[in-house]
Amino acid sequence: MTTLKVADGRVLRPDHTVERADVLVDQPSGDILAVEPDGEGSASADDRLDAEGGLVIPGLINAHTHVAMTLFRGYADDKPLDAWLQEDIWPVEAELTAEDVRAGARLGSLEMIRSGTTAFADMYFFMPEVVAAVEKSGLRALLGYGSITVGNDDAAAHQEMQDGLDFAEGYDGAADGRVSTAFMPHSLTTVGEAYLREYVPEARDAGIPIHFHANETDGEVDPLVADHDERPLEYADDIGMLADTSFLAHGVHTDRTEHELLAERETAVIHCPASNMKLASGMAPVQAMRDRGVTVGLGTDGAASNNDLSLFDEMRDAAMLGKLAADDASAVDADAVVEMATQGGADALGMASGRIEAGANADLAVLDLDQPHLTPAHDLVSHLTYAASGSDVRHTVCDGQVLMRDREVQTLDEDEVLADARERAAALIDRAES
Ligand SMILES: N[C@@H](CCSC[C@H]1O[C@@H](n2cnc3c(=O)[nH]cnc32)[C@H](O)[C@@H]1O)C(=O)O
Numbered sequence: 263m264t265t266l267k268v269a270d271g272r273v274l275r276p277d278h279t280v281e282r283a284d285v286l287v288d289q290p291s292g293d294i295l296a297v298e299p300d301g302e303g304s305a306s307a308d309d310r311l312d313a314e315g316g317l318v319i320p321g322l323i324n325a326h327t328h329v330a331m332t333l334f335r336g337y338a339d340d341k342p343l344d345a346w347l348q349e350d351i352w353p354v355e356a357e358l359t360a361e362d363v364r365a366g367a368r369l370g371s372l373e374m375i376r377s378g379t380t381a382f383a384d385m386y387f388f389m390p391e392v393v394a395a396v397e398k399s400g401l402r403a404l405l406g407y408g409s410i411t412v413g414n415d416d417a418a419a420h421q422e423m424q425d426g427l428d429f430a431e432g433y434d435g436a437a438d439g440r441v442s443t444a445f446m447p448h449s450l451t452t453v454g455e456a457y458l459r460e461y462v463p464e465a466r467d468a469g470i471p472i473h474f475h476a477n478e479t480d481g482e483v484d485p486l487v488a489d490h491d492e493r494p495l496e497y498a499d500d501i502g503m504l505a506d507t508s509f510l511a512h513g514v515h516t517d518r519t520e521h522e523l524l525a526e527r528e529t530a531v532i533h534c535p536a537s538n539m540k541l542a543s544g545m546a547p548v549q550a551m552r553d554r555g556v557t558v559g560l561g562t563d564g565a566a567s568n569n570d571l572s573l574f575d576e577m578r579d580a581a582m583l584g585k586l587a588a589d590d591a592s593a594v595d596a597d598a599v600v601e602m603a604t605q606g607g608a609d610a611l612g613m614a615s616g617r618i619e620a621g622a623n624a625d626l627a628v629l630d631l632d633q634p635h636l637t638p639a640h641d642l643v644s645h646l647t648y649a650a651s652g653s654d655v656r657h658t659v660c661d662g663q664v665l666m667r668d669r670e671v672q673t674l675d676e677d678e679v680l681a682d683a684r685e686r687a688a689a690l691i692d693r694a695e696s
């Protein structure tokens with residue numbers, strides 16, 4: 263047995279109390295063996311991470327992103343969803359190659375490791391490249407090919423859906439089990455009803471989770487309601503898309519009927535506050551959803567609509583926007599936000615992560631608390647939500663492996679990843695604009 267001790271820090275427990283303890287990790291299984299309160303620690307471990315003066319938290323979970331969109335960071339800003347996708351994003355995406363996705367996925371992985379994220383859910387193209395980035399970076403991920411049928415003829419549409427199923431079936435368990443997969447029809451409006459009705463039952467029968475965008479903008483909800491005479495999530499439920507293994511992104515324009523349906527089906531919602539604000543999509547009723555018992559996780563969405571992949575920024579945005587949406591300063595409090603970024607995301611993605619306790623995945627991050635903007639420390643959960651940022655993360659561990667030690671990423675060559683991403687992004691935009 264090879265062991266790692268995360269020593270002498272303060273540990274955020276699943277009930278959000280903080281105690282001085284060592285976290286003992288079994289590296290071969292990637293599990294937490296024990297949380298040993300101060301003074302009760304076992305003797306030595308094979309490796310040690312110094313957490314003195316630090317806070318040990320569960321690795322954060324970015325439960326909805328398009329990781330290779332890091333290549334489009336800052337390329338197209340200040341437009342609503344529809345125009346942004348159609349005028350800017352889809353034309354450059356049409357030029358994407360597998361190598362571009364590899365470069366973007368590595369860049370995104372680097373950014374996530376550096377900001378304390380240990381797991382993410384990704385919907386994109388050339389997904390085997392994202393699998394390779396996960397394998398190399400050491401992160402954990404739930405991955406899927408985003409299937410779109412609008413604008414495709416029938417044969418191409420079938421191929422899109424089949425590609426989604428094939429990827430999910432072919433790559434589940436990759437990267438030593440750190441990759442899990444889902445079937446990912448892009449949204450309720452960009453995939454035609456006939457295709458959803460044909461392929462969703464196939465995915466369900468095969469036990470494959472389902473992830474999709476839903477109720478993101480009014481412009482998407484209104485035509486669905488007009489066509490089907492029911493709410494979008496009632497329509498999704500009728501097709502069989504809501505299950506306890508399903509999770510949807512956004513859920514901004516959802517009503518009480520839909521919240522009750524989500525709670526009943528145990529379908530999680532991934533809240534993406536920065537993307538929702540930037541694209542002016544609206545304010546998700548996060549407090550109302552949580553009050554109804556809906557599991558809520560947090561996601562950054564792609565870097566082109568955010569424009570970073572830091573869950574710390576997302577936590578702060580979630581708290582701020584949640585209060586505005588509820589018109590109540592007590593809504594979406596710091597505890598709720600930290601829970602969404604950890605256990606909520608883990609539940610949504612079906613991962614045994616998001617909590618520091620024996621038996622859970624050894625996915626964690628250590629923050630350096632010894633800093634002006636984190637002083638004094640009345641309430642560390644408050645600091646995580648309102649004051650901390652990604653650059654406060656000192657060490658990152660996933661599946662028991664040290665991915666970043668004293669801000670040095672161990673699994674990726676940072677200079678090479680940055681140079682490759684710069685070069686690929688510039689060439690891609692040149693191709694798209696020529
Ligand atoms: N196979 C599909 C690709 C889908 S990947 C997922 C898509 O979601 C897009 N996307 C990114 N952010 C958002 C969002 O907020 N809402 C809807 N789509 C988004 C992203 O740019 C990408 O085109 C095709 O042939 O187009």
Ligand SMILES: [Zn+2]
Pocket residue numbers: 326327328475511563564
């Ligand atoms: Zn998205």
